[in-house]
Amino acid sequence: MKGNRLTGAVLLVAVLALVGGILFWTRDDDVATTVELTNLPGQFCPKEAWIVATDNDNRVVLDAMQQVNACRFIAADSLVGLEAQTVTIKVARVLAGKLALRVDEANRLAITVGDVTGDNSIDGRDEKIVRSRLALPPDSNSATDINADGRIDVIDLALVRIGKKVGETRPDGQPWAENVL
Secondary structure (H helix, E strand, O other): HHHHHHHHHHHHHHHHHHHEEEEEEHHOOOOHHEEEOOOOOOOOOOOEEEEEOOOOOEEEEEEEEEEEOOOOOEHHHOOOOOOOOEEEOOOOOEEEEEEOOOOOOOOEOOOOOOOOOOOOEHHHHHHHHHHHHHOOOOOOOOOOOOOOOOOOHHHHHHHHHHOOOOOHHHOOOOOOHHHHO
Protein backbone atom coordinates (compact mmCIF):
# COMPACT_ATOMS: atom_id res chain seq x y z
CA MET A 1 0.00 0.00 0.00
CA LYS A 2 2.83 2.38 0.89
CA GLY A 3 4.51 1.65 -2.47
CA ASN A 4 1.31 2.53 -4.37
CA ARG A 5 1.05 5.89 -2.58
CA LEU A 6 4.69 6.66 -3.33
CA THR A 7 4.26 5.68 -6.99
CA GLY A 8 1.09 7.80 -7.21
CA ALA A 9 2.84 10.80 -5.63
CA VAL A 10 5.82 10.48 -7.98
CA LEU A 11 3.48 10.17 -10.95
CA LEU A 12 1.51 13.25 -9.81
CA VAL A 13 4.70 15.30 -9.42
CA ALA A 14 5.90 14.19 -12.86
CA VAL A 15 2.58 15.16 -14.50
CA LEU A 16 2.57 18.56 -12.75
CA ALA A 17 6.16 19.18 -13.82
CA LEU A 18 5.30 18.26 -17.41
CA VAL A 19 2.23 20.55 -17.47
CA GLY A 20 4.20 23.37 -15.86
CA GLY A 21 6.98 22.94 -18.42
CA ILE A 22 4.52 23.04 -21.31
CA LEU A 23 2.84 26.15 -19.92
CA PHE A 24 6.20 27.87 -19.38
CA TRP A 25 7.44 26.88 -22.84
CA THR A 26 4.29 28.13 -24.61
CA ARG A 27 3.67 31.29 -22.58
CA ASP A 28 3.77 34.65 -24.35
CA ASP A 29 6.90 36.38 -23.08
CA ASP A 30 6.36 39.28 -25.45
CA VAL A 31 3.00 40.67 -24.32
CA ALA A 32 4.03 44.22 -25.24
CA THR A 33 4.28 43.30 -28.92
CA THR A 34 0.53 42.77 -29.29
CA VAL A 35 -2.19 45.39 -29.11
CA GLU A 36 -5.79 44.31 -28.63
CA LEU A 37 -8.53 46.48 -30.11
CA THR A 38 -11.51 46.57 -27.75
CA ASN A 39 -14.98 48.09 -27.89
CA LEU A 40 -15.69 46.51 -31.30
CA PRO A 41 -19.38 46.54 -32.24
CA GLY A 42 -21.25 43.67 -33.89
CA GLN A 43 -19.53 42.08 -36.84
CA PHE A 44 -17.00 44.91 -37.26
CA CYS A 45 -13.75 43.24 -38.31
CA PRO A 46 -10.84 45.43 -39.44
CA LYS A 47 -8.23 43.71 -41.59
CA GLU A 48 -5.36 46.16 -41.13
CA ALA A 49 -4.24 49.12 -39.06
CA TRP A 50 -1.69 51.86 -39.46
CA ILE A 51 0.77 52.11 -36.57
CA VAL A 52 2.97 55.10 -35.80
CA ALA A 53 5.28 54.43 -32.85
CA THR A 54 7.42 57.04 -31.11
CA ASP A 55 10.25 56.85 -28.60
CA ASN A 56 10.78 58.89 -25.41
CA ASP A 57 11.92 61.89 -27.49
CA ASN A 58 8.74 61.68 -29.62
CA ARG A 59 10.76 60.55 -32.66
CA VAL A 60 8.92 58.21 -35.03
CA VAL A 61 10.54 54.76 -34.85
CA LEU A 62 7.88 52.87 -36.83
CA ASP A 63 5.38 54.07 -39.43
CA ALA A 64 3.74 51.09 -41.13
CA MET A 65 0.59 49.17 -41.96
CA GLN A 66 0.09 46.08 -39.81
CA GLN A 67 -2.33 43.18 -40.20
CA VAL A 68 -5.17 42.81 -37.67
CA ASN A 69 -5.60 39.18 -36.64
CA ALA A 70 -8.89 37.65 -35.49
CA CYS A 71 -10.59 41.05 -35.92
CA ARG A 72 -8.88 42.53 -32.86
CA PHE A 73 -5.18 41.73 -32.41
CA ILE A 74 -2.37 43.73 -33.96
CA ALA A 75 0.91 41.86 -33.86
CA ALA A 76 3.44 44.62 -33.46
CA ASP A 77 6.54 42.42 -33.54
CA SER A 78 8.31 45.12 -35.53
CA LEU A 79 8.33 47.25 -32.34
CA VAL A 80 10.72 44.89 -30.59
CA GLY A 81 14.06 46.57 -30.02
CA LEU A 82 12.90 50.02 -31.21
CA GLU A 83 12.38 51.43 -27.71
CA ALA A 84 8.87 52.48 -28.72
CA GLN A 85 7.01 54.14 -25.88
CA THR A 86 3.82 55.41 -27.51
CA VAL A 87 1.78 53.92 -30.33
CA THR A 88 -0.87 55.77 -32.33
CA ILE A 89 -3.17 53.44 -34.27
CA LYS A 90 -5.60 54.24 -37.10
CA VAL A 91 -8.08 51.75 -38.53
CA ALA A 92 -10.41 52.55 -41.44
CA ARG A 93 -13.73 54.09 -40.27
CA VAL A 94 -12.39 54.34 -36.73
CA LEU A 95 -10.93 57.31 -34.86
CA ALA A 96 -7.19 57.11 -34.36
CA GLY A 97 -6.21 56.23 -30.79
CA LYS A 98 -3.03 56.42 -28.76
CA LEU A 99 -1.63 54.22 -26.03
CA ALA A 100 1.55 53.91 -24.02
CA LEU A 101 3.15 50.50 -24.44
CA ARG A 102 3.50 48.61 -21.18
CA VAL A 103 6.03 45.84 -20.91
CA ASP A 104 4.71 42.52 -19.59
CA GLU A 105 1.13 43.81 -19.46
CA ALA A 106 -1.75 43.62 -21.88
CA ASN A 107 -1.91 46.52 -24.33
CA ARG A 108 -5.51 47.39 -25.16
CA LEU A 109 -6.96 50.23 -27.19
CA ALA A 110 -10.68 50.98 -26.96
CA ILE A 111 -11.69 52.09 -30.43
CA THR A 112 -14.46 54.48 -31.45
CA VAL A 113 -16.31 53.62 -34.65
CA GLY A 114 -18.42 55.94 -36.78
CA ASP A 115 -15.99 57.99 -38.86
CA VAL A 116 -18.03 57.69 -42.06
CA THR A 117 -16.35 60.64 -43.82
CA GLY A 118 -12.81 59.45 -43.05
CA ASP A 119 -11.63 62.75 -41.57
CA ASN A 120 -10.63 61.26 -38.16
CA SER A 121 -13.56 63.04 -36.56
CA ILE A 122 -17.07 61.85 -35.73
CA ASP A 123 -19.41 64.79 -36.07
CA GLY A 124 -22.68 66.03 -37.56
CA ARG A 125 -21.54 65.24 -41.09
CA ASP A 126 -21.12 61.56 -40.23
CA GLU A 127 -24.48 61.52 -38.49
CA LYS A 128 -26.20 63.19 -41.46
CA ILE A 129 -24.80 60.61 -43.89
CA VAL A 130 -25.90 57.66 -41.73
CA ARG A 131 -29.34 59.20 -41.18
CA SER A 132 -29.79 59.66 -44.96
CA ARG A 133 -29.00 55.96 -45.52
CA LEU A 134 -31.28 54.53 -42.79
CA ALA A 135 -33.23 51.47 -43.97
CA LEU A 136 -31.36 51.37 -47.29
CA PRO A 137 -29.39 48.23 -48.09
CA PRO A 138 -25.66 48.82 -47.58
CA ASP A 139 -23.33 48.38 -50.50
CA SER A 140 -20.53 45.83 -50.20
CA ASN A 141 -18.17 48.18 -48.37
CA SER A 142 -20.55 50.64 -46.79
CA ALA A 143 -18.99 52.93 -44.21
CA THR A 144 -22.51 53.71 -42.96
CA ASP A 145 -23.06 50.15 -41.69
CA ILE A 146 -21.10 51.03 -38.57
CA ASN A 147 -21.48 47.71 -36.76
CA ALA A 148 -21.15 45.68 -40.00
CA ASP A 149 -24.33 43.67 -39.42
CA GLY A 150 -25.50 43.96 -43.03
CA ARG A 151 -28.07 46.72 -42.53
CA ILE A 152 -28.09 50.43 -41.83
CA ASP A 153 -30.37 51.10 -38.88
CA VAL A 154 -30.81 53.08 -35.68
CA ILE A 155 -28.00 51.14 -34.01
CA ASP A 156 -25.55 52.52 -36.58
CA LEU A 157 -26.95 56.00 -36.02
CA ALA A 158 -26.63 55.59 -32.24
CA LEU A 159 -23.00 54.48 -32.56
CA VAL A 160 -22.23 57.67 -34.50
CA ARG A 161 -24.09 59.84 -32.00
CA ILE A 162 -22.35 58.42 -28.94
CA GLY A 163 -18.92 58.46 -30.59
CA LYS A 164 -18.78 62.16 -31.43
CA LYS A 165 -15.23 63.38 -30.91
CA VAL A 166 -11.94 63.86 -32.73
CA GLY A 167 -9.33 61.12 -33.08
CA GLU A 168 -5.64 61.35 -32.26
CA THR A 169 -3.38 63.04 -34.79
CA ARG A 170 -0.21 61.42 -36.04
CA PRO A 171 2.72 62.34 -33.77
CA ASP A 172 4.68 63.68 -36.75
CA GLY A 173 1.79 65.93 -37.88
CA GLN A 174 1.46 64.15 -41.23
CA PRO A 175 -1.99 63.21 -42.56
CA TRP A 176 -3.19 59.62 -42.20
CA ALA A 177 -2.88 57.54 -45.38
CA GLU A 178 -6.06 57.47 -47.45
CA ASN A 179 -6.43 53.69 -47.13
CA VAL A 180 -6.98 53.96 -43.36
CA LEU A 181 -9.50 56.77 -43.38
